[in-house]
Amino acid sequence: MNLIVAKEFGDIGPNEALTRVxxxxxxHLVMAYGYISESxxxxxxxxxILTFLKKNRVNRVSIFIGLLCKPxxxxxxxxxxxxxxxxxxxxxxxxxxxxxxxxxxxxxxNFHPKLSIMYKEKQKPKSRFxxxxxxxxxxxxxxxxxxESRYELDMFLSSDDEPDELLESLSRVTLKMLTKAYxxxxxxxxxxxxxxxxxxxxxMEQFALxxxxxxxxxxxxxxxxxxELKYYTKSATxxxxxxxxxxxxxxxxxxSDLIRDDDx
Numbered sequence: 735m736n737l738i739v740a741k742e743f744g745d746i747g748p749n750e751a752l753t754r755v756x757x758x759x760x761x762h763l764v765m766a767y768g769y770i771s772e773s774x775x776x777x778x779x780x781x782x783i784l785t786f787l788k789k790n791r792v793n794r795v796s797i798f799i800g801l802l803c804k805p806x807x808x809x810x811x812x813x814x815x816x817x818x819x820x821x822x823x824x825x826x827x828x829x830x831x832x833x834x835x836x837x838x839x840x841x842x843x844n845f846h847p848k849l850s851i852m853y854k855e856k857q858k859p860k861s862r863f864x865x866x867x868x869x870x871x872x873x874x875x876x877x878x879x880x881x882e883s884r885y886e887l888d889m890f891l892s893s894d895d896e897p898d899e900l901l902e903s904l905s906r907v908t909l910k911m912l913t914k915a916y917x918x919x920x921x922x923x924x925x926x927x928x929x930x931x932x933x934x935x936x937x938m939e940q941f942a943l944x945x946x947x948x949x950x951x952x953x954x955x956x957x958x959x960x961x962e963l964k965y966y967t968k969s970a971t972x973x974x975x976x977x978x979x980x981x982x983x984x985x986x987x988x989x990s991d992l993i994r995d996d997d998x
Contacts, residue, residue, distance in 0.1 A: 736900065739870060739888035741880075748872045749775065749879040751890040752850060756782045758866035758892065760852035761793045765874075766908065768800040768846035772822040773876035780823045787833040794836040798912065800845035809843070816841060848873055848888075851905060864905040866892040 737745040746754075756763060756779065763786065770776065787793050803812045820839060849869035855862045870888025872878035878886050891901040 758852040770874040
């Protein structure tokens with residue numbers, strides 16, 4: 735089910751749409767935004783997130799926020815500003831209820847998306863697929879989600895009982911974007927955050943979702959190179975000549991996707 739999201743003209747409003755994503759039937763909520771505020775509207779949404787975390791011990795939340803500075807503001811000043819916001823949104827009660835270790839917050843430079851995706855992940859057999867998402871122009875603020883004088887336009891996606899092609903595509907692009915931030919080490923650790931708040935830094939060592947995607951892409955690249963080399967060496971007079979020709983074509987960017995024949 736896909737819905738147009740707008741305060742006055744859409745199928746539903748952005749605040750309701752975000753609530754639907756948080757309450758969707760999944761266990762890993764990924765939120766990526768350029769800006770976040772500690773308004774009452776966002777505090778209520780974080781109450782929904784706390785309810786989601788308390789439903790099941792495997793439920794977790796990964797929040798990515800842009801380190802976008804105002805004129806003459808340093809990165810350190812921006813981090814201090816975000817620290818104060820998250821101290822409001824992630825209060826002491828979060829730690830009293832034993833769910834803090836399942837909340838990760840990342841600050842990323844030059845980062846300005848506006849989206850939330852709920853994933854359903856399984857360990858046996860291992861699988862991951864998106865069940866609901868919200869993306870568009872709305873940041874995490876009162877003005878974006880509830881202010882009637884602010885015009886915003888978003889889209890709500892959900893898979894229901896069948897896969898949704900647009901939702902799957904959004905998920906793939908999002909994971910690639912976050913993976914690039916991970917591999918490029920564009921993530922900035924908020925080092926002075928209160929230790930109770932579970933911030934992660936450059937290594938992002940516990941965000942397995944990104945690490946798995948990076949490993950899969952590396953394996954796929956190795957497999958492609960294997961089949962390319964096999965194709966070239968089959969048609970060459972020797973293995974060495976095939977490898978040399980393949981290397982030359984790759985450098986000239988003329989090596990296309992090749993049909994993967996069997997070993998026979």
